[in-house]
Amino acid sequence: MSIILAAEALSCVRQDRVLFENLNFQLSAGQVLYIQGKNGAGKSSLLRLLAGLTLPEDGQILFRGKPLSGQSEEFAGQLLFIGHHSGIHPQLTALQNLAFWSALSEQAVADPYQLLGSLGLAGLEDIPCFMLSAGQQRRVSLARLWFSTKSLWILDEPFTSLDQQLIATLEQHFLQHLAKGGLIVLTSHQSLSADYPALQAIELEYRW
Amino acid sequence: MVMWRALVQRELQLLGRQKADWLNPLVFFLLVLSLFPLGIGPEPGMLKQIAPGLVWIAALLSVLLSAERLFKDDYRYGVIEQLVAGRQGLFSYVTAKICCHWLSTGVPLVLVSPLIAVLLGLDWQSWQVLVVTLLLGTPVLSLLSVLGAALTMAADKGGILQALIILPLYIPLLIFASGAMEAAATALPYTGQLAVLLAFLLFALALVPLAVRQALRMNVG
Amino acid sequence: MWGSMFRWLDPYAKPETLYHLCGRLLPYLMGLALFTLLLGNIWGLAFSPSDYQQGDSYRIIYIHVPSAIWSMGAYSSMAIAAFIGLVWQIRVAQWAVLAIAPIGAVYTVIALFTGAAWGKPMWGTWWVWDARLTSELVLLFLYLGVIALAGAFSEAARGIKVASLLAIVGVVNLPIIHYSVEWWNTLHQGATITKFAKPSIDPSMLWPLLISLLGFALLLAALTCLRLRSQILIFEQHRPWVRQLVDQQQGEQS
Numbered sequence: 214m215s216i217i218l219a220a221e222a223l224s225c226v227r228q229d230r231v232l233f234e235n236l237n238f239q240l241s242a243g244q245v246l247y248i249q250g251k252n253g254a255g256k257s258s259l260l261r262l263l264a265g266l267t268l269p270e271d272g273q274i275l276f277r278g279k280p281l282s283g284q285s286e287e288f289a290g291q292l293l294f295i296g297h298h299s300g301i302h303p304q305l306t307a308l309q310n311l312a313f314w315s316a317l318s319e320q321a322v323a324d325p326y327q328l329l330g331s332l333g334l335a336g337l338e339d340i341p342c343f344m345l346s347a348g349q350q351r352r353v354s355l356a357r358l359w360f361s362t363k364s365l366w367i368l369d370e371p372f373t374s375l376d377q378q379l380i381a382t383l384e385q386h387f388l389q390h391l392a393k394g395g396l397i398v399l400t401s402h403q404s405l406s407a408d409y410p411a412l413q414a415i416e417l418e419y420r421w
Numbered sequence: 422m423v424m425w426r427a428l429v430q431r432e433l434q435l436l437g438r439q440k441a442d443w444l445n446p447l448v449f450f451l452l453v454l455s456l457f458p459l460g461i462g463p464e465p466g467m468l469k470q471i472a473p474g475l476v477w478i479a480a481l482l483s484v485l486l487s488a489e490r491l492f493k494d495d496y497r498y499g500v501i502e503q504l505v506a507g508r509q510g511l512f513s514y515v516t517a518k519i520c521c522h523w524l525s526t527g528v529p530l531v532l533v534s535p536l537i538a539v540l541l542g543l544d545w546q547s548w549q550v551l552v553v554t555l556l557l558g559t560p561v562l563s564l565l566s567v568l569g570a571a572l573t574m575a576a577d578k579g580g581i582l583q584a585l586i587i588l589p590l591y592i593p594l595l596i597f598a599s600g601a602m603e604a605a606a607t608a609l610p611y612t613g614q615l616a617v618l619l620a621f622l623l624f625a626l627a628l629v630p631l632a633v634r635q636a637l638r639m640n641v642g
Numbered sequence: 643m644w645g646s647m648f649r650w651l652d653p654y655a656k657p658e659t660l661y662h663l664c665g666r667l668l669p670y671l672m673g674l675a676l677f678t679l680l681l682g683n684i685w686g687l688a689f690s691p692s693d694y695q696q697g698d699s700y701r702i703i704y705i706h707v708p709s710a711i712w713s714m715g716a717y718s719s720m721a722i723a724a725f726i727g728l729v730w731q732i733r734v735a736q737w738a739v740l741a742i743a744p745i746g747a748v749y750t751v752i753a754l755f756t757g758a759a760w761g762k763p764m765w766g767t768w769w770v771w772d773a774r775l776t777s778e779l780v781l782l783f784l785y786l787g788v789i790a791l792a793g794a795f796s797e798a799a800r801g802i803k804v805a806s807l808l809a810i811v812g813v814v815n816l817p818i819i820h821y822s823v824e825w826w827n828t829l830h831q832g833a834t835i836t837k838f839a840k841p842s843i844d845p846s847m848l849w850p851l852l853i854s855l856l857g858f859a860l861l862l863a864a865l866t867c868l869r870l871r872s873q874i875l876i877f878e879q880h881r882p883w884v885r886q887l888v889d890q891q892q893g894e895q896s
Contacts, residue, residue, distance in 0.1 A: 226880065228797070229879065229880050231880065264506040265506060266502065266505060266506055266641055266642055267642055268642075268731070285508070286508065289506065289507055289508035289509065290508075290509070292506060292507065293507070294502075294503055294506035294507065295499075295503065296499050296502050296503060296506075297499065298497070298498050298499025298502065299498065299499060300498060300499045300500050300502075300503045301498060302435070302494060302495065302498055302500060303494075303498065304435055304438045304439060304494070305431070305434060305435065305438070309431065309434055312427060312430075312431070313427065313428070313431045316423065316424045316427030316428065316431075316510075317424065317428075317504070317507065317509075317510035317514075318507070318510075319423075319424060319509075341438070367506075568811070572791060572804050572807065572808060573791070573794065573804075575795060575797075575800065576791070576794035576795055576801075576804075577794055577795065577796055578794050582790055582791065582794050585783075585786065585787050585790055586787035586788075586790070586791055586808055588783070589780050589783040589784050589787065589812075589815075589819070590811070590812075590815050590819075592780060592819050592822060592823070593815075593818050593819055593822035596822045596823070596825065596826045597822065597825075600825075600826065600829065621818075628814070632807065632811055635728075635807055636804060636807055639800065639803045639804050639807065640800065640804065642800065642803070
């Protein structure tokens with residue numbers, strides 16, 4: 214199996230604090246990278262490095278065997294990144310937010326009402342998102358995963374404030390994505406419950 | 422193009438939702454203009470003489486202040502971060518923002534210009550020139566203000582900082598826009614000044630969106 | 643092509659190498675700067691002949707002209723450093739932006755102050771909206787904008803990048819601002835500045851001016867080295883080589 218995403222001797226410094234040093238991993242199609250660690254251990258910083266938003270202090274990230282820096286366009290074309298913040302504008306409705314993200318990824322959503330309904334948002338499509346709960350806003354944000362054609366998903370705390378039922382739905386969707394040869398990098402405080410075929414876990418220590 | 426239309430639509434939806442974003446600058450503009458006669462005196466001759474400078478200083482301040490919060494919400498809720506990571510939509514997003522910012526601040530100034538003409542005692546000819554300079558100049562104001570907002574997006578301090586970095590860049594615009602109006606008021610030819618304003622507009626249109634995109638990338642990087 | 647052409651410069655992009663290079667250059671630059679400044683100014687202020695029109699007050703040009711010229715030179719070099727820093731992602735070039743900005747701002751203030759002091763005997767007033775003085779004032783605002791923007795971010799590295807971008811935007815605008823102000827000036831007050839537009843300058847006045855010009859350039863380079871060294875230390879403080887350096891110096895002291 215060919216390796217799609219790899220890190221070589223990665224290290225990251227934020228505000229004069231070394232978050233991690235000499236981090237290595239290799240991910241091939243159909244695999245999950247599950248990053249654990251305490252608050253402030255550098256999980257989000259690692260995801261931002263992998264998404265190409267920041268540059269590592271040392272080491273490099275390889276995409277299909279070549280350094281990320283030389284092929285950021287190709288990489289971004291395969292990337293779906295949902296960071297620590299949901300990317301949902303609270304003044305817009307769920308439908309408007311969905312329309313924004315579908316226009317940006319140039320993927321028309323066949324039936325947005327049906328999609329939002331399947332995520333438990335039936336009847337809430339037309340009210341501004343600031344009136345929704347945190348969990349409901351998170352669902353609007355994650356709705357993107359159901360129409361995206363990107364193969365590499367980088368998700369920061371996707372399960373936060375979701376109820377058990379929706380976590381199960383989401384994990385089922387993850388399994389489908391992996392079965393199609395996709396890759397997922399995610400962080401989470403809670404342990405994963407579904408049975409993933411190829412799971413790699415990294416634990417980041419909190420360092421002073 | 423489909424993408425761009427959707428992005429413009431989103432900006433217009435936001436402007437519809439947050440009416441203060443474009444109404445307040447307009448009120449601010451009129452308020453500043455009405456302060457001058459109170460501070461300097463209401464003699465029509467004097468007002469007519471200083472009108473070009475007044476109108477343009479009030480316009481650039483109101484456009485500048487209106488841009489301050491332009492990216493703050495999208496930054497805070499992680500929209501910009503995800504746009505930068507995804508890359509392909511970022512430039513369309515920037516141009517949609519600039520376009521809608523001009524529609525919501527520059528165009529209203531043109532629309533209230535008859536009112537300004539009445540307040541400052543401008544004649545028919547001067548009002549026409551005012552409208553032309555506003556049409557050519559306010560897009561440049563919008564472009565530079567959006568650049569200021571993008572540069573200071575993730576800064577701890579906003580407002581005054583944005584004014585501090587962008588106001589010096591407005592100087593050429595101020596000089597030529599008020600120069601055109603002054604020339605018209607004294608019945609001198611003013612097409613040269615208008616041509617320079619047009620040149621500024623084209624120059625800014627070519628370069629500023631790229632600089633804004635770069636500034637957004639740096640602010641989340 | 644660009645990559646291979648400048649390959650020999652690569653080692654100097656490494657902070658540690660550059661730190662030591664600046665340290666070696668600093669005493670020579672500073673010594674030469676002090677020597678040429680003293681030579682140029684003593685010659686200019688004490689020995690060159692006085693002007694037939696302006697008497698002795700013209701002698702301020704030995705400070706005014708070099709500081710005005712190098713206030714713009716510093717802005718250009720800052721913008722060049724910013725461009726290199728952003729395009730090739732070279733961090734030391736970005737730090738150089740922050741190193742140069744305050745020096746350039748001080749040069750601008752010196753040029754403004756000496757310009758105003760020169761204006762007092764010439765025009766009878768401290769300040770006239772003369773095209774060159776006005777451009778210089780705008781230049782000061784541009785410097786202050788870059789400095790303020792660089793300091794406005796809690797993440798210093800981000801502030802420097804954004805300030806570098808502003809420096810590039812500023813340098814693109816500088817000629818536009820300059821010619822706009824000149825146009826505005828001819829429109830509004832015409833003849834005041836032609837007094838100084840001299841067709842020629844006597845060699846006995848020119849030589850000290852050129853030496854002083856060189857002195858200000860060397861001082862700019864020396865101060866940039868000094869400030870760049872401290873910038874490098876600040877940004878690299880968690881690196882082993884800086885810790886080693888600190889240990890070494892503490893060892894020497896005790």
